Amino acid sequence: MIPSSFAYAAPATLRDALSLLAEHPDDTKVMAGGQSLIPLLKLRLASPAVVVDISRLKALGEIEETPSAFRIGALVTHDRLLGDEAITEQWSLVRDAGEELADPLVRNRGTFGGSLAHADPAGDWPAVALAADAVIHVQSQRGAREIPANDFFTYLFTADIADDELLTHVELAKPLPGTVTAYVKIDHPASGYAVAAAGVSLTIDASGTCRAARVAFTGVATTPLRSAAAEQTLEGSTIDAETIQRAVDHAADGINVIGDGYAPVDYRRHLIGVVTGRAIRRALDRRNCTPDNHERPHT
Ligand SMILES: Cc1cc2nc3c(=O)[nH]c(=O)nc-3n(C[C@H](O)[C@H](O)[C@H](O)COP(=O)(O)OP(=O)(O)OC[C@H]3O[C@@H](n4cnc5c(N)ncnc54)[C@H](O)[C@@H]3O)c2cc1C
Known part of the structure; x- marks a missing residue:
């Protein structure tokens, strides 16, 4: 099927993206890798007036390592996460899950943040985030919030993230010795x-x-x-x-x-x-x- 028509915006800064979301919160959809959203649009299960493509927000595609944690940007793809040796050596379940998630095409486009925001009850990364006690960071023009993974998934395809909020990154603490x-x-x-x-x-x-x-x-x-x-x-x-x-x-x-x-x-x-x-x-x-x-x- 063909999606209903929508306006498309691809902001270059986080500030512009948040401003677009604040303008039409009820009628806007964020698009990251598009691997779940595009099928929804094609099936007309989602018919937003505006699609905000965040793929130009390069800062959200980074993984940063601090002495105590990994900060995984929302746009880090499944494949990029799977290829991060520091993370997969310390959190083996990331490798286990990533290797079994979809196929190489989806892994190249789909994002960690998109998978969590999508809150698919059968999604792989949500279970990893829960088991690793990840903390999910979201931001809007109203400010920033951090949500423990255990509180994030609230219902079928529903997460604790408002229409004007963007998932920016996920914090994964380094495992304690003996983990x-x-x-x-x-x-x-x-x-x-x-x-x-x-x-x-x-x-x-x-x-x-x-x-x-x-x-x-x-x-x-x-x-x-x-x-x-x-x-x-x-x-x-x-x-x-x-x-x-x-x-x-x-x-x-x-x-x-x-x-x-x-x-x-x-x-x-x-x-x-x-x-x-x-x-x-x-x-x-x-x-x-x-x-x-x-x-x-x-x-
Ligand atoms: C053939 C196929 C097989 C698949 N198999 C699996 C599988 O085995 N296991 C699995 O876990 N997944 C699977 N998926 C889903 C895939 O992992 C998606 O990549 C993922 O669910 C969504 O990531 P995305 O970046 O593509 O998000 P998108 O499709 O762009 O967005 C998904 C939803 O999240 C919202 N969103 C995205 N990013 C953000 C953000 N940063 N802030 C706020 N909201 C945001 C969007 O508005 C949308 O509602 C499969 C997909 C396909 C097409």
Whole structure:
């Protein structure tokens, strides 16, 4: 189908972009890589009066590393993030997820920020952001806000970002020593999107006790979300076979699991346990592989 007509603007500065968004907040759509927005326009599921293409805002395409964090610009493409060795060596789940996200064409155009703002309930980066406790930064003419990933995804394709706000960058703190991570996805054979996927981050001390656990899912509910039950099972425990099984058994507790023709609720609930167990084991396999007990690169 052909999109309904719209005005197009490609501002060269963040200031101009924010001013355009402030002018027509209800009737304007930001376009980053266009990999989700353009199909929506073509299907007329979105019919904005104005499309603000932010691809000329080069500063939003940078990754900056500080001693304590990575600052990932909203326009960093999936491929660029996947190619960042400093990030993928410290956060292996970024590599796991990036390698399985869509295809090379989409990875070359689609952006990290666009994926988070789009808030697809089956998107891969949202689960990574949740598992890594990322902080999402947005800006408008009214000022700047930072939102923990855990509060960002509010409903189906809906994030805590107002019509006049632009997602500018995402802050990913460097993992604490002893942290291992992994992402495991069971994808739909036709679309490649997650039927169920888990992102896991475990911080394990020298005695083998798990001090902090994040277990996040995508593809299983109306939003990407964390499993409080699985995290509570893991935290304070030694991660042995029995603990993993308990996390698997309780991973779906409290989650309003969705079903469809391909994966009815009971099957998807089962898959939540499967991806939880696989992700925990994949993360544990990465323990003790580097001198400082951080992760080794994904193999
Ligand atoms: C064939 C195909 C397969 C795919 N498979 C997968 C997959 O397996 N896993 C997966 O996770 N994704 C998949 N995707 C989606 C892809 O990852 C998109 O790139 C991503 O969802 C959106 O990023 P984008 O930069 O293209 O955003 P756009 O399409 O430009 O925008 C998407 C939405 O986010 C808003 N937006 C974008 N950037 C900003 C910003 N900085 N501030 C505020 N709002 C913003 C837009 O207004 C729009 O509503 C697939 C896409 C295609 C076409």
